[in-house]
Amino acid sequence: MNLLLVGMNHRTAPVEVRERMNIPEPRLGAAVADLVHREGILEALILSTCNRVEAVVSSREEVNAEPVLRQFLADYHHCDLSAYEAYLYWHRQQEVVHHLFRVASSLDSMLVGEPQILGQTKRAYVIAREVGALNGPLSEVTSQAFAVAKKVRRDTAIGSAAVSVSYAAVELSRKIFGNLSGKTIFVIGAGKMSELAAKHLLSSGASAIFVSNRTYDRAVELAQAFRGTAIPFEHLLDNLAKADIVISSTGAPHFVLEKGQVEKLLAARKNRPMFFVDIAVPRDIDPAVNELNNVFVYDIDDLEQVVDANKKQREREAVWAEEIVRDEVQKMMKRLASREVVPTIVALEDRLNRIREMELERQRGRLQNLTPEQREALDALTRGIVNKILHGPITELKSGAGQPGHGTLVELIRKMFGVAE
Amino acid sequence: MQSTFLWLALLLYALGIILAFPSVLRRRPVLSPATLGALGLGLLAHAGALGIEASAIHRLPVFDVRSALSFFSFLATVAFFFVYLRYRIAALGIFMLPLVFVLTLISALHPEQNFNNPAFRGGWLLVHISSIFLGYTAFFLTFVAALMYLIQERELKSKKPHAFYYRLPSLEVCDNLYSRSLVFGLPFLTVGILTGFIWASRRWTGPWEFDPKILASLLTWLIYLVLFSTRLSGTWRGRRAAYIAVFAFAAMMVTFLGISFLSGQHGYLPKFGSNP
Numbered sequence: 001m002n003l004l005l006v007g008m009n010h011r012t013a014p015v016e017v018r019e020r021m022n023i024p025e026p027r028l029g030a031a032v033a034d035l036v037h038r039e040g041i042l043e044a045l046i047l048s049t050c051n052r053v054e055a056v057v058s059s060r061e062e063v064n065a066e067p068v069l070r071q072f073l074a075d076y077h078h079c080d081l082s083a084y085e086a087y088l089y090w091h092r093q094q095e096v097v098h099h100l101f102r103v104a105s106s107l108d109s110m111l112v113g114e115p116q117i118l119g120q121t122k123r124a125y126v127i128a129r130e131v132g133a134l135n136g137p138l139s140e141v142t143s144q145a146f147a148v149a150k151k152v153r154r155d156t157a158i159g160s161a162a163v164s165v166s167y168a169a170v171e172l173s174r175k176i177f178g179n180l181s182g183k184t185i186f187v188i189g190a191g192k193m194s195e196l197a198a199k200h201l202l203s204s205g206a207s208a209i210f211v212s213n214r215t216y217d218r219a220v221e222l223a224q225a226f227r228g229t230a231i232p233f234e235h236l237l238d239n240l241a242k243a244d245i246v247i248s249s250t251g252a253p254h255f256v257l258e259k260g261q262v263e264k265l266l267a268a269r270k271n272r273p274m275f276f277v278d279i280a281v282p283r284d285i286d287p288a289v290n291e292l293n294n295v296f297v298y299d300i301d302d303l304e305q306v307v308d309a310n311k312k313q314r315e316r317e318a319v320w321a322e323e324i325v326r327d328e329v330q331k332m333m334k335r336l337a338s339r340e341v342v343p344t345i346v347a348l349e350d351r352l353n354r355i356r357e358m359e360l361e362r363q364r365g366r367l368q369n370l371t372p373e374q375r376e377a378l379d380a381l382t383r384g385i386v387n388k389i390l391h392g393p394i395t396e397l398k399s400g401a402g403q404p405g406h407g408t409l410v411e412l413i414r415k416m417f418g419v420a421e
Numbered sequence: 422m423q424s425t426f427l428w429l430a431l432l433l434y435a436l437g438i439i440l441a442f443p444s445v446l447r448r449r450p451v452l453s454p455a456t457l458g459a460l461g462l463g464l465l466a467h468a469g470a471l472g473i474e475a476s477a478i479h480r481l482p483v484f485d486v487r488s489a490l491s492f493f494s495f496l497a498t499v500a501f502f503f504v505y506l507r508y509r510i511a512a513l514g515i516f517m518l519p520l521v522f523v524l525t526l527i528s529a530l531h532p533e534q535n536f537n538n539p540a541f542r543g544g545w546l547l548v549h550i551s552s553i554f555l556g557y558t559a560f561f562l563t564f565v566a567a568l569m570y571l572i573q574e575r576e577l578k579s580k581k582p583h584a585f586y587y588r589l590p591s592l593e594v595c596d597n598l599y600s601r602s603l604v605f606g607l608p609f610l611t612v613g614i615l616t617g618f619i620w621a622s623r624r625w626t627g628p629w630e631f632d633p634k635i636l637a638s639l640l641t642w643l644i645y646l647v648l649f650s651t652r653l654s655g656t657w658r659g660r661r662a663a664y665i666a667v668f669a670f671a672a673m674m675v676t677f678l679g680i681s682f683l684s685g686q687h688g689y690l691p692k693f694g695s696n697p
Contacts, residue, residue: 157448161587175577175586178593270655273592290578294659302580309582320447 001137001336003096004065006073006088007047007054010110013087015050021077021084023048028127031076036133038068043138047103047124049117051110054103056096058138061407066090097141097332101325104145105152106159113158113314118149137336148328155324158317161310165303166197169277170204172306173245176275176296181205186243188212188236189250190222193279197247198226210243212236214250237261241268247277248284256284262292277303337401344410345394347419352386393417423477426470427491427529433463434498434522441514448587452511460498460518467495467525483550486678487531493677494524496558504562508598510590516565545620552613557673559606560645563599564670567663570595574660596659599666600652607649610642637676644669 008021023031028046035055036044040063047054055072059065074081091099102108104121125142128134134142153159162171170180177183183206187194190213198209209228213219216232223230231239240246240257250256257276265274276297278285283299290297298306360367360382370378393413400406414420437460444452471492474482482488501517504510569589576586589595617635648665651657657665 155447155449157587160448172577175573175591176593178591178597271658272655273659293661296577298580305580306582309586313582313587317448 001340002059002061002063003056003093003138004059004069005054005056005091005096005099006069007052008087009052009108012089017084017087018053021053023053028124029131032128032133033131035072038072041065041068043136044133045124045128045138045142047121049120056138058136094329094333098329100141100145101148101329104149105321105325107318107321107325111163112318115159122146141332144332148325152321152324156317156320158314158321161313163307163310165307166200168303168306169197170200172298173201173275176273177244179205182207183244184208184242186210186240186246188246188248188256188284189280190218191249194247194249195222197277201245202226210239241265245275249280250284252284253282255286257289258286259288259292262289262295266292266294341397341401341410344414344419345397348393348417349390351417351419352390356382356386423470423473424529426466426473430463430467430470431525431529433459433466434518434525437463438514438518438522441518444511445515445588449511451509452514456514464498467498471495481547481550483554487528490524491528493554493557494521496554497521497561500558500562504598508590508594512588516569545616549613549616549620552609552616556606556610556613557677559602559609560670560673562602563606563666566595566599566602567666570599570663571660603649603652607645610645614638614642634676641669641673641676644672
């Protein structure tokens with residue numbers, strides 16, 4: 001096995017460079033096919049997203065794939081690669097496995113734990129398979145990377161906390177109301193942000209939506225888009241008690257809702273909890289409302305604060321995830337290594353056993369007077385000799401498997417015992 | 422034999438609690454099979470201990486402080502399994518089981534007292550005691566739910582999520598568990614107290630109505646009744662109700678344990694024997 005990876009990501013290269021080196025998905029198949037047909041290359045995989053471009057190959061043992069990859073990138077992008085040298089990283093063998101596992105598990109992402117990268121990696125894998133560029137160890141490593149990513153997701157909370165403001169609003173709603181089905185949303189003031197938050201809430205199961213806006217037409221428009229109900233701004237307070245979640249983003253220069261008004265709403269609601277998401281600046285909802293029982297008011301800064309805490313939480317989880325990945329890399333390396341030496345071991349055993357049988361056959365004439373016991377003893381004796389001879393080389397083959405330079409040792413043993421490729 | 426089983430149960434509970442911690446710390450959505458296995462086996466051992474004692478004294482082993490504690494913690498573990506299977510809250514293991522462990526430990530450390538008094542027989546008494554214990558178990562759940570609610574509510578109000586924010590269930594789930602256990606517990610406590618009255622009025626002479634434990638029970642019952650009715654009307658909800666539920670459970674524990682030592686009729690052994 002001979003793996004080599006070259007790549008650049010959001011940490012090593014600025015966006016202009018990543019754009020320049022990007023390979024758009026419709027052309028990915030042709031690019032992989034081009035790469036895999038180059039001299040000495042057995043398998044190839046190209047991953048190209050807005051945050052990273054990576055090309056991985058497995059090549060024949062004696063081939064150094066680095067110049068091939070350089071040439072490929074220079075040809076493909078019609079450029080002089082030396083200008084980009086500083087942005088590139090190179091990984092070999094185990095580092096390649098480690099890198100691919102980390103990428104698929106979203107540990108190398110800009111937002112650690114975001115799941116998109118897994119889908120993109122799967123897509124790259126499918127494309128490479130379609131053009132017949134994956135059929136050996138690299139294929140195995142890549143599909144194992146998906147299993148590892150799944151395990152990381154299952155065993156850590158790396159992807160579970162919201163890292164955007166609008167998702168943080170959904171997550172907080174869930175922390176208050178549990179299941180959102182049957183919950184009513186009230187949007188005050190139509191704006192991009194409130195629209196987005198309402199959309200997320202609806203797709204998380206919230207059932208009814210009311211929209212109110214100073215310009216009634218805009219409210220009607222938005223209500224139609226969400227299949228909700230528009231409420232004239234004058235009637236806002238009469239209808240607000242129906243709402244479990246209120247998203248407010250008016251351009252009003254003063255508070256739209258004050259403590260006393262919300263107290264009345266609560267009485268009408270028999271103290272069922274309410275969640276106010278105030279994304280207006282200046283704020284729409286008097287922060288004193290948060291002092292009321294069963295009411296939670298989050299303004300835009302509060303939401304940002306939650307997002308920050310969530311990101312830190314993800315980083316803590318990433319430490320566990322890295323540990324899982326490291327374990328899995330070790331397992332993968334062992335598997336690949338044993339996969340490599342197995343044919344040699346089998347050939348070796350075969351070869352020596354054949355010699356043993358041939359020699360016994362040659363001496364058959366002289367041995368025909370032996371008793372069955374003696375014959376058995378002779379059999380055990382020769383078998384013992386073969387196993388004793390085999391023991392050394394097999395141990396060497398197994399223990400050194402996967403380590404650098406092992407290929408030459410394998411080669412040497414093959415030559416010594418006359419086992420052909 | 423019985424205490425061997427009890428110690429075994431204790432050991433398994435401890436193992437279960439220790440195994441539950443990493444799941445909760447690492448925010449696994451559920452407890453590991455090993456945790457549940459240890460707790461389940463612990464429960465079986467506990468049932469074994471209770472069964473042996475019951476067959477020795479030919480009745481429910483709840484007539485002295487030691488067995489009563491053991492019986493209560495057994496029911497609490499059963500309740501844990503019920504609630505865990507229904508709600509799948511890993512943190513429940515951290516909130517419920519340590520108390521179970523401590524109560525079982527006290528019970529196991531207490532010297533054996535073989536209580537056998539023919540005065541303590543009869544159907545009413547059985548109903549009295551089992552209802553009271555079921556009520557206690559339900560209110561233990563109410564207490565745990567209220568506690569989780571208070572912590573989660575504080576996290577949400579503070580707007581700075583800490584460790585608990587990520588590990589505790591939503592307010593809605595806490596509230597749901599809270600009100601269900603309240604609705605479950607109150608009828609049992611009511612039946613328990615009523616049958617206690619009936620039994621006492623038939624068996625006891627003298628001013629048993631002023632027994633401290635009976636008075637304390639009535640007080641606890643009143644608090645729960647208030648919680649229940651304000652919950653129905655919606656006047657008390659959330660934080661305030663949760664605080665009272667925590668207080669009510671503390672009052673109940675005092676009734677259950679503390680006053681047992683002051684009460685004449687409920688004084689358990691050895692004070693009781695000379696008194697009826």
